[in-house]
Amino acid sequence: xxxxxxxxxxxxxxxxxxxxxxxxxxxxxxxxxxxxxxxxxxxxxxxxxxxxxxxxxxxxxxxxxxxxxxxxxxxxxxxxxxxxxxxxxxxxxxxxxxxxxxxxxxxxxxxxxxxxxxxxxxxxxxxxxxxxxxxxxxxxxxxxxxxxxxxxxxx
Amino acid sequence: xxxxxxxxxxxxxxxxxxxxxxxxxxxxxxxxxxxxxxxxxxxxxxxxxxxxxxxxxxxxxxxxxxxxxxxxxxxxxxxxxxxxxxxxxxxxxxxxxxxxxxxxxxxxxxxxxxxxxxxxxxxxxxxxxxxxxxxxxxxxxxxxxxxxxxxxxxx
Numbered sequence: 001x002x003x004x005x006x007x008x009x010x011x012x013x014x015x016x017x018x019x020x021x022x023x024x025x026x027x028x029x030x031x032x033x034x035x036x037x038x039x040x041x042x043x044x045x046x047x048x049x050x051x052x053x054x055x056x057x058x059x060x061x062x063x064x065x066x067x068x069x070x071x072x073x074x075x076x077x078x079x080x081x082x083x084x085x086x087x088x089x090x091x092x093x094x095x096x097x098x099x100x101x102x103x104x105x106x107x108x109x110x111x112x113x114x115x116x117x118x119x120x121x122x123x124x125x126x127x128x129x130x131x132x133x134x135x136x137x138x139x140x141x142x143x144x145x146x147x148x149x150x151x152x153x154x155x
Numbered sequence: 156x157x158x159x160x161x162x163x164x165x166x167x168x169x170x171x172x173x174x175x176x177x178x179x180x181x182x183x184x185x186x187x188x189x190x191x192x193x194x195x196x197x198x199x200x201x202x203x204x205x206x207x208x209x210x211x212x213x214x215x216x217x218x219x220x221x222x223x224x225x226x227x228x229x230x231x232x233x234x235x236x237x238x239x240x241x242x243x244x245x246x247x248x249x250x251x252x253x254x255x256x257x258x259x260x261x262x263x264x265x266x267x268x269x270x271x272x273x274x275x276x277x278x279x280x281x282x283x284x285x286x287x288x289x290x291x292x293x294x295x296x297x298x299x300x301x302x303x304x305x306x307x308x309x310x
Contacts, residue, residue, distance in 0.1 A: 001227070001228055001231055032188060032195065033187060033188060033195075033236070038235060038236055040187065040188075040195070040236070051206070051222070053232055053235075053236060055235045055236075063231075063235075065224075065228050065231070065232060067206070067222055067224055069220075069222055072156070073156055073220050076156055076218075076220070077208055077220060080193060080208075080210045080218075081188070081193055081195070081208060081210075
């Protein structure tokens with residue numbers, strides 16, 4: 001089990017477009033369980049696939065349990081067990097020695113770009129990259145599980 | 156992914172008591188998902204724990220995807236993700252060169268003993284052990300997922 005402490009920010013589209021970026025990776029993820037306080041997620045990224053159990057979906061700290069599974073299984077489980085899903089391209093980059101993950105959403109969530117930073121403690125200080133805008137850490141609408149049910153374009 | 160073809164029978168209590176038996180192993184299992192056509196099961200057997208995804212819960216053939224996970228994680232996931240659960244002691248033995256699994260249920264399912272044989276095809280012939288009674292393969296009440304919701308003693 002891992003403790004995940006994350007803060008989440010909206011990303012300015014124009015500044016992000018103009019920024020130097022690494023190559024992104026396509027992610028397809030779906031939810032097998034999506035209750036108020038727990039999710040079971042199936043994520044497929046190329047030939048890698050993971051099952052992730054998360055609890056405590058309030059605040060910025062969660063328990064996370066993650067297991068890699070065979071990609072062939074994942075494709076079948078996705079069809080048979082996933083209730084709601086989304087796709088995005090993820091860019092991983094460092095700013096001020098901290099890792100940021102920037103998700104550019106697709107499909108019904110197109111237009112939404114979200115940046116996340118993983119912290120070692122809830123009060124850890126960090127520098128904001130220039131393309132980062134409003135913080136949305138506490139906003140449940142931006143949970144990926146929520147976006148798979150009520151996508152950005154429907155807001 | 157594995158194909159699971161199983162037939163299930165009630166076991167005669169007195170004949171089973173009188174039979175030569177191997178040592179049994181305690182199983183604790185709970186359901187994270189329990190829909191009509193799919194289940195996600197978490198099973199803990201001593202220090203081993205598995206997540207099992209099953210589909211096609213009609214007839215005697217199912218698709219099964221199983222992954223071992225760390226026992227420490229399993230104990231935490233059991234508390235946080237399992238909705239309904241049951242406990243039983245499982246005895247594995249061979250009869251006429253086929254493996255039989257006999258489950259002696261506990262708690263609210265006490266009094267119920269069920270034997271299962273795994274087959275290579277739906278029409279494979281096999282010999283019945285002397286302690287085997289009525290076949291219940293098609294009876295959804297005897298699905299372990301059902302027994303975790305509506306236990307035997309409540310029938």
